[in-house]
Amino acid sequence: MEMTLATLLVRAERVTTKEQIVTELWGDHPPRCASAAMHVYISQLRKFLAAAGDRSAIVTKAHGYVLRLKGAGYDVAEFQRAVEHGRALLPAGRYAEALAEFDKGLALMRGPVLEDRAEGPVLSAFAAWAEAERLDCLEFSIEARNALGRHREVIGPLNTLIAQYPLRESLYRHLMLALYRSERQADALEVYRSAHRVLNAELGVQPCPSLRRLHHAILTSDQLLDLPAAS
Incomplete structure (x- = not known):
């Protein structure tokens, strides 16, 4: 029942076909009783939602079902709104407000979604999208913390993220800048060398242009890397 609800929720306000639900639950080789079992799960979900006060959340359509949210709080939608608001604030230099929005979003998505449970195509695609959005x-x-002069507090988390996602070049860039602003120029340059080794060994490529430009700027102590003086 849990996976059925997850599938309907991921596709909330859209028709989820019976075939999609069966595939999410049993893959490409469903049992003969799959259709009957699915109907049982839908019936159980309706009873569960009715007990919570909503008797018409699941609407039957010709080829499947639609889960109606009816204004209910939906973490995914709230997460997206927070990120969109934060991104709009960054170019304006409103970093503290942007950071508050990003932290609000991260509070709603603290780790990988549906970890170890997303095996079917609908939930797998959603889990991959959600993880990319979270990162x-x-x-x-x-970025907002670096701009606010809070670079020292991001060094530890960035090291952890790089260990988890060693091919994500933007993480190296953030870490190099944070180290440089923390008066650790040698460490920042070592991060670049590490990125160069990993990317060459794993993908046979050089660091991207933006990472190379940052490397050169750190080598020359480019003043553009310094935080602007408070007005």
């Missing part, structure tokens, strides 16, 4: 939000929050 983007993390990076935006780090």
